[in-house]
Amino acid sequence: MTSWKIRDFHSQDVEGILQLWQSLRATKVEPVYDLSEVLASCEKDHAVVAVQGEQVIGAAVGRAAHDQGWIVFLSTLPEFRGRGIGTSLLAAVENRMAAHGLNKLSALMPETETRVEAFTNRGFVVKKNLRYFERRIPVQRAELGALDELGGRLLPRDLWDRVAGMTAEKELLERRLVLPLAEPDLADEFGVVPPRAVVLFGPPGTGKTTFAKAMASRLEWPFVEVFPSRLAGEPGGLAGALRQTFLDIAELEHAVVFIDEVEEIASQRSGEPPSPMQGVTNELLKIIPAFRDQPGRLLVCATNFIRSLDSAFLRHGRFDYVIPIGLPDDDARTAMWRRFIPETVVEEVDVAGLVAASSGFSPADIEFAARSASQRALEKAVYDDVSHAPAAGPRGPVTADYLETIADTRATVSDAVAADFLEDIDALART
Structure with missing residues (x-):
């Protein structure tokens, strides 16, 4: 006759779960799931505990999603290991999750965990060549x-x-x-x-x-x-x-x-x-x-x-x-022009010529001129080419379209404002 028994998790068992968590980490095994996740599943999902008298000596926590179940936490106090408690806990939590009609029950274990008998005793099979990927969602x-x-x-x-x-x-x-x-x-x-x-x-x-x-x-x-x-x-x-x-x-x-x-x-x-x-x-x-x-x-x-x-x-x-x-300097303007010119024609456009012609342009000026050139080229293709004959190569803006829009675009930043900015850098910048 065993001196321990298994029952459903109660809210007063939180201290026992914490003790199990700490004992697991004391053996240099870092649990896959955070303590907050384990405690949340204890309250909302499926959890069973093994107790001896009033002491919690083991716990198993599971979570079901559609037909897939996951073991979120399984641990037994060190002095009670080797008595089949882990296997019984897995059986109990699986029984609680049976109503979901699960097709599969899975568990993720740290590489450093060597005590896996409870899983093998319950028929779990180690899957080879698998990697675990995790991403933290920044906003809760x-x-x-x-x-x-x-x-x-x-x-x-x-x-x-x-x-x-x-x-x-x-x-x-x-x-x-x-x-x-x-x-x-x-x-x-x-x-x-x-x-x-x-x-x-x-x-x-x-x-x-x-x-x-x-x-x-x-x-x-x-x-x-x-x-x-x-x-x-x-x-x-x-x-x-x-x-x-x-x-x-x-x-x-x-x-x-x-x-x-x-x-x-x-x-x-x-x-x-x-x-x-x-x-x-x-x-x-x-x-x-x-x-x-x-x-x-x-x-x-x-x-x-x-x-x-x-x-x-x-x-x-x-x-x-x-x-x-x-x-933007010459290199920055080059990158900006190449970003806004359609990929199908960018190699046919004289980007260096556009960079030289747009000296003193802000990023907003370059974007405006590039969008205007695309609009201008589209209108030419639709309204000026009455035959609508297919072009021999890729259609899109050409260098002349960009140079025309550059000439028509008034730079946002005047020479006087640019000069004041350089003075402000000397007087106020702190980098």
Whole structure:
């Protein structure tokens, strides 16, 4: 007669499950499923425990999905192993799951686990040449409601790779911002404090918003854009709405928070009596230190007019870096043109000629000119070629189409603005 028995899991058995978990790890066996997953399945799925008196000495936890079942956890206290308890636990949990009409019951085991007799005794077969792949979902289901309320979203994972050219800027952002945020344990090992806030400045259309989104994509963090113009209509006024928005953001585990044209709410404070906007600037200056106390988030502020920002706003301790994002160089413009020209004709187009002709263009200017060239070529093909005879080669824009649209496109950034930007780099950049 055995001195132990098997019964269904009860909520008071959580302490026993924790003890089993810790005893398993003490033998240098890292369970496949996290403790939180095991406890969740104990409550929601199928779990049985082996007890001796009031002590939990073993447990088996299973989860069913359609006709497939999984053993999430199986463990026995070391002093009770070799008595057939594991085999009995597997039989019991399989019996609880039988109502699902399972066709298959599977289990994942760490490579370091050598005690597999319970599985072989129950008829489990080791599958050869299999690999286990796992991916962590960055945003938990509980956060999705709060994210939706904030108007935030998860961005496609490939945005970082889709940023054409701008290699120097990408490398700087990768090294200074993304690396310590993506690898916080490694950063801590080297004494690096992950950044909490950054200002991106530069002429209009140079890609500041694109880089903010790309960093969120690269980190796989939610992207939340704060629009002061929308908050201004809230009953408590802009300052109060701004404060509440950041309190709501604090509910997220991770976030890249973006404020574009931040000079609208952080311009130089002056004048008597103080203007209403000075109260908003004061509130923002209070919000940033509180934001910095919360790990797992990054504030990105962008401005076209960094000279107009309040001097206290850029002070050390509020922003870790003040990074210039300027006009693309020849290599960057080459990458951008090659991205926007259709693949079927890109080798037939004089890309080098387009790069030379578009000197001083911002990324937005290049994209506009490329889209316009494609539209122009389409209209020519449909309305000018009355015969609609099939072309001998691939159809699409030609070099002349691009050069015409470049000539018709007015550069966003004037020479004077470009010169001011270079001065701002010398005076204000902090990289």
